[in-house]
Amino acid sequence: EAQVTQNPRYLITVTGKKLTVTCSQNMNHEYMSWYRQDPGLGLRQIYYSMNVEVTDKGDVPEGYKVSRKEKRNFPLILESPSPNQTSLYFCASSFNRDANIQYFGAGTRLSVL
Amino acid sequence: KQEVTQIPAALSVPEGENLVLNCSFTDSAIYNLQWFRQDPGKGLTSLLLIQSSQREQTSGRLNASLDKSSGRSTLYIAASQPGDSATYLCAVFTGANSKLTFGKGITLSVRP
Numbered sequence: 498e499a500q501v502t503q504n505p506r507y508l509i510t511v512t513g514k515k516l517t518v519t520c521s522q523n524m525n526h527e528y529m530s531w532y533r534q535d536p537g538l539g540l541r542q543i544y545y546s547m548n549v550e551v552t553d554k555g556d557v558p559e560g561y562k563v564s565r566k567e568k569r570n571f572p573l574i575l576e577s578p579s580p581n582q583t584s585l586y587f588c589a590s591s592f593n594r595d596a597n598i599q600y601f602g603a604g605t606r607l608s609v610l
Numbered sequence: 611k612q613e614v615t616q617i618p619a620a621l622s623v624p625e626g627e628n629l630v631l632n633c634s635f636t637d638s639a640i641y642n643l644q645w646f647r648q649d650p651g652k653g654l655t656s657l658l659l660i661q662s663s664q665r666e667q668t669s670g671r672l673n674a675s676l677d678k679s680s681g682r683s684t685l686y687i688a689a690s691q692p693g694d695s696a697t698y699l700c701a702v703f704t705g706a707n708s709k710l711t712f713g714k715g716i717t718l719s720v721r722p
Contacts, residue, residue: 530710539714540699547708555709587653589710599644599701599710601654 499524503588503602510578511610518573518605520588526600527593529571530555531563533584534604540587546571547593578609612637612704616713623690624721631685631716633700638678641705645674645685648697648715657698658685690720 501522510516522529530545532555542555546565560582562574571590575582586605591597613636623629633643642661646654658667658674660683666675673686683700699715 528708532712537714540701540712542709542711545708553708589654597642598656598659599654600656601646603653604651 499600501588501590501600501602503586503605505605506603507606509608509610512579513577516575516578516607518575518586518588518607520571520573520602521569522571522588522590522600523569524590524592524600525568526590527568528597529565529588529590531561531571531573532587532589533557533582534587535584543573543586578607580609583607583609612640612702612709612711614700614702614711614713616698616700616716618716619714620717620719622719622721625690625692627690627720629687629690629718631687631698631700631718633683633685633713635681635683635702635711637702637704638681639704640678641703643674643676643683643700643702644710645672645683646699646701648699650696654699687718690718692720692722694718695720 504519527548531543532540534540541557544563546552588602589599591599615634644659645657660676671688676683697715697717701712
């Protein structure tokens with residue numbers, strides 16, 4: 498089954514404790530991206546990757562890191578989480594960056610205390 | 611900077627009604643436009659994708675249209691059902707910066 502898998506689905510952590518949210522897709526997609534969704538602000542892009550070893554900033558990259566060492570994986574790293582990073586995070590992928598359906602993961606709800 | 615607007619933020623209709631959800635965007639230089647559905651606490655599911663060269667797409671009871679020059683799209687839902695209750699988001703893909711920009715969504719409630 499074609500899917501984008503995020504882990505964990507729920508995470509509660511404390512300020513400053515490094516964490517990684519994993520994202521994996523099994524569709525051989527080139528394009529992957531991360532979004533955060535906040536009430537009243539909607540979905541905003543954090544980072545995206547057009548292929549292996551190619552990443553770029555989205556609208557709200559501050560406080561986040563990503564890597565794309567393999568085509569299927571695109572982890573989101575919070576080196577020193579802060580309470581303002583409490584949010585619902587989504588990973589998405591598509592065949593390539595142009596004109597293709599975006600497939601979304603089920604989301605990761607993160608709370609930073 | 612691309613901005614996507616969806617008005618109203620919420621809509622409540624009786625079952626069986628045909629309805630139209632609107633989406634507008636400020637920069638017409640788009641690659642495509644997608645309509646998504648999001649159920650509470652869940653991820654997004656792509657409903658329809660319209661390429662910039664297309665005028666509309668249909669899937670079942672759903673029909674989406676695109677007028678790129680005026681920066682507008684509509685999602686038409688025929689014979690609405692309670693199961694259609696969800697948040698509907700539109701998003702435009704701007705190829706110049708490989709970015710998908712979302713509207714804030716319309717939360718639809720279909721009353722039995």
